[in-house]
Amino acid sequence: MTTPKTLFEKIWETHLVREASGEPALLYIDLHLVHEVTSPQAFEGLRLTGRKVRRPDLTVATMDHNVPTWARNLPVTDEISKQQLDALASNCKEFGVPLYDLDSDKQGIVHVIGPELGLTQPGMTIVCGDSHTSTHGAFGALAFGIGTSEVEHVLATQTLQQARPKTMEVRIDGHLPAGVTAKDIILGVIGRIGTAGGTGYVIEYTGQAIRDLSMEGRMTVCNMSIEAGARAGMIAPDQKTFDYVAGRPHAPSGKDFERAVAEWRHLPTDDGATYDRLEVFNGPDLTPFVTWGTNPGMVVPISGRVPDPSSAHDEGERRATERALEYMGLTPGTLIEDIPIDRVFLGSCTNGRIEDLRDAAAVIKGRKVNPRVYAMVVPGSMPVKVQAEAEGLHEIFIAAGFDWRTAGCSMCLGMNPDILKPGERCASTSNRNFEGRQGKGGRTHLVSPQMAAAAAIAGHFVDIRTWEPTA
Amino acid sequence: MQPFTTLSGVAAPLDRVNVDTDQIIPKQFLKRIERTGFGPFCFFDWRYKDDGSLNPDFELNQPEYQAASILVAGRNFGCGSSREHAPWALEDMGIRAVLAPSFADIFFNNCFKNGMLPVVLPESVIEELLARAKERPGYALTIDLENQVVSDQEGVIAAFDVDPFRKECLIRGLDDIGLTMQHEPEITRFETSRNVNLPTTPVLA
Numbered sequence: 001m002t003t004p005k006t007l008f009e010k011i012w013e014t015h016l017v018r019e020a021s022g023e024p025a026l027l028y029i030d031l032h033l034v035h036e037v038t039s040p041q042a043f044e045g046l047r048l049t050g051r052k053v054r055r056p057d058l059t060v061a062t063m064d065h066n067v068p069t070w071a072r073n074l075p076v077t078d079e080i081s082k083q084q085l086d087a088l089a090s091n092c093k094e095f096g097v098p099l100y101d102l103d104s105d106k107q108g109i110v111h112v113i114g115p116e117l118g119l120t121q122p123g124m125t126i127v128c129g130d131s132h133t134s135t136h137g138a139f140g141a142l143a144f145g146i147g148t149s150e151v152e153h154v155l156a157t158q159t160l161q162q163a164r165p166k167t168m169e170v171r172i173d174g175h176l177p178a179g180v181t182a183k184d185i186i187l188g189v190i191g192r193i194g195t196a197g198g199t200g201y202v203i204e205y206t207g208q209a210i211r212d213l214s215m216e217g218r219m220t221v222c223n224m225s226i227e228a229g230a231r232a233g234m235i236a237p238d239q240k241t242f243d244y245v246a247g248r249p250h251a252p253s254g255k256d257f258e259r260a261v262a263e264w265r266h267l268p269t270d271d272g273a274t275y276d277r278l279e280v281f282n283g284p285d286l287t288p289f290v291t292w293g294t295n296p297g298m299v300v301p302i303s304g305r306v307p308d309p310s311s312a313h314d315e316g317e318r319r320a321t322e323r324a325l326e327y328m329g330l331t332p333g334t335l336i337e338d339i340p341i342d343r344v345f346l347g348s349c350t351n352g353r354i355e356d357l358r359d360a361a362a363v364i365k366g367r368k369v370n371p372r373v374y375a376m377v378v379p380g381s382m383p384v385k386v387q388a389e390a391e392g393l394h395e396i397f398i399a400a401g402f403d404w405r406t407a408g409c410s411m412c413l414g415m416n417p418d419i420l421k422p423g424e425r426c427a428s429t430s431n432r433n434f435e436g437r438q439g440k441g442g443r444t445h446l447v448s449p450q451m452a453a454a455a456a457i458a459g460h461f462v463d464i465r466t467w468e469p470t471a
Numbered sequence: 472m473q474p475f476t477t478l479s480g481v482a483a484p485l486d487r488v489n490v491d492t493d494q495i496i497p498k499q500f501l502k503r504i505e506r507t508g509f510g511p512f513c514f515f516d517w518r519y520k521d522d523g524s525l526n527p528d529f530e531l532n533q534p535e536y537q538a539a540s541i542l543v544a545g546r547n548f549g550c551g552s553s554r555e556h557a558p559w560a561l562e563d564m565g566i567r568a569v570l571a572p573s574f575a576d577i578f579f580n581n582c583f584k585n586g587m588l589p590v591v592l593p594e595s596v597i598e599e600l601l602a603r604a605k606e607r608p609g610y611a612l613t614i615d616l617e618n619q620v621v622s623d624q625e626g627v628i629a630a631f632d633v634d635p636f637r638k639e640c641l642i643r644g645l646d647d648i649g650l651t652m653q654h655e656p657e658i659t660r661f662e663t664s665r666n667v668n669l670p671t672t673p674v675l676a
Contacts, residue, residue, distance in 0.1 A: 057673070087504045131577060148506075153647055153648050157648065157655075249675050295489050434491045437498075
């Protein structure tokens with residue numbers, strides 16, 4: 001009898017090119033996603049050493065971090081952004097790497113288009129010079145972010161030197177209550193285990209509440225694994241996964257697809273396999289969450305209050321809480337629902353997919369954005385935008401007073417012109433509430449798309465569980 | 472890569488936990504396509520006031536830390552984004568080693584790729600080092616990678632662990648890609664022996 005294995009172990013072991021004692025393992029990479037911000041120095045390194053891209057056919061690039069989300073037909077006006085976008089185009093041309101540029105109707109955030117194009121498939125190893133590469137783990141792939149030196153390493157060798165991580169099972173039992181989403185699962189997990197709780201681990205999310213999620217919900221959960229410090233997040237592939245992949249442009253078809261599915265069915269963790277650590281959550285106990293501070297672990301239920309630094313566990317946490325409250329302009333004890341907001345950002349690789357837009361549109365339909373709020377929707381990819389427009393979602397957003405943009409990372413990190421002004425407070429569906437992330441002095445609160453949409457209408461946070469649909 | 476053997480230098484205290492890579496190098500500076508020149512922008516939002524002048528309240532702006540080559544910081548240093556611009560910026564500012572109770576994974580890896588050493592030390596030791604660096608102007612440390620010890624003028628403070636392979640690469644200044652390319656036949660063998668249909672990536676119309 002063979003030893004029972006976890007999903008992670010199965011993928012790890014079938015991708016080992018070399019494993020020698022006293023060295024890191026050499027892991028084969030099946031798919032390398034590239035974008036404009038973390039690749040120019042890697043391509044330059046190849047040029048300086050006379051190296052080539054080993055497998056351009058397993059590499060694909062897109063433009064997302066820097067791109068303007070309005071007036072796409074006009075040239076990029078930020079000269080330095082333009083230089084970086086041009087560098088990606090010329091590097092891709094020189095090294096033969098396929099590129100979805102700003103003229104492509106497939107362009108979008110790298111972690112949205114990978115699954116959309118069918119490039120992301122179960123059992124694969126996937127890397128990208130971006131920490132949110134963990135998103136692709138939703139398909140039962142081992143996917144993680146790497147630095148630019150590692151990007152260069154993968155371009156040159158299609159492999160990566162890796163120390164074997166530990167494994168953690170995060171199990172969410174039972175069903176989620178109405179109004180509680182994938183985003184709330186992951187905020188709840190980070191709130192409990194902390195922003196460094198997953199350091200050194202690959203997390204596998206299991207349990208009824210995870211199985212209940214759509215593929216897009218699973219992507220949201222895996223996406224923020226890095227915010228818990230984890231190397232990667234993964235979810236076992238099932239029929240939902242296979243149905244999602246089926247028929248996508250890069251997915252196998254016909255007999256090849258059947259053969260692939262037969263293989264993928266062997267991926268889920270075997271009965272009796274063990275993890276290095278287990279964390280269990282009760283799905284029915286989860287609530288909508290709102291972050292109050294300057295990292296994603298600083299989070300409370302919507303019914304909660306801004307915490308008091310004096311209740312911190314230790315001196316470091318107390319000072320971090322004080323600093324966060326000062327930056328966020330919040331007073332301990334304030335009800336979360338009483339916090340007024342100025343901006344709403346709906347989008348990002350965390351929550352910029354079609355279901356997110358549908359969920360938000362359902363909340364705002366027939367209502368108006370509060371006059372004190374400026375709200376924007378940035379679809380995660382051009383296909384998401386096209387789909388939303390085919391469903392008439394853009395009309396709902398525009399009628400409510402939202403700005404309807406084109407695809408990109410946008411105000412998740414504010415590398416393009418979409419940024420907060422100092423002191424502005426934003427309900428955001430993105431993944432990081434770090435100081436200055438969305439603009440110097442900007443104050444970010446992470447929430448689900450439904451919660452962001454409701455906040456846009458109300459002008460402050462509201463409990464989506466009490467939201468009355470319009471007649 | 473620049474080898475790392477023994478480093479002696481002034482230790483600057485950054486007594487904060489969860490210092491993220493967005494703080495180390497904010498996004499507006501990620502548009503550069505070079506590896507160098509990020510130093511002046513390191514900790515930009517903390518280091519400068521809105522009018523561009525130095526913020527006198529920021530720890531690292533104190534005159535005694537201007538020549539620092541060692542940073543002592545709180546736990547989970549380097550969390551967040553994978554941007555390698557973070558170690559590039561620290562290195563360009565003159566920092567070649569960071570001492571902390573814990574590091575985020577990607578930042579930790581990125582340091583080794585740039586001839587920099589992240590050193591994990593117990594929280595109590597870091598607290599002591601932070602206190603000494605704050606109280607004693609010009610407080611200097613020596614990090615001896617070969618013998619894996621941190622010391623000051625008075626003697627050894629603590630030993631530290633480091634992965635033997637990474638240690639060797641740092642001491643000899645080895646290029647990872649060159650090392651992996653020595654295993655090229657194994658990579659080719661792996662590619663040809665696999666019975667999988669990987670999706671290939673030609674651009675779709």
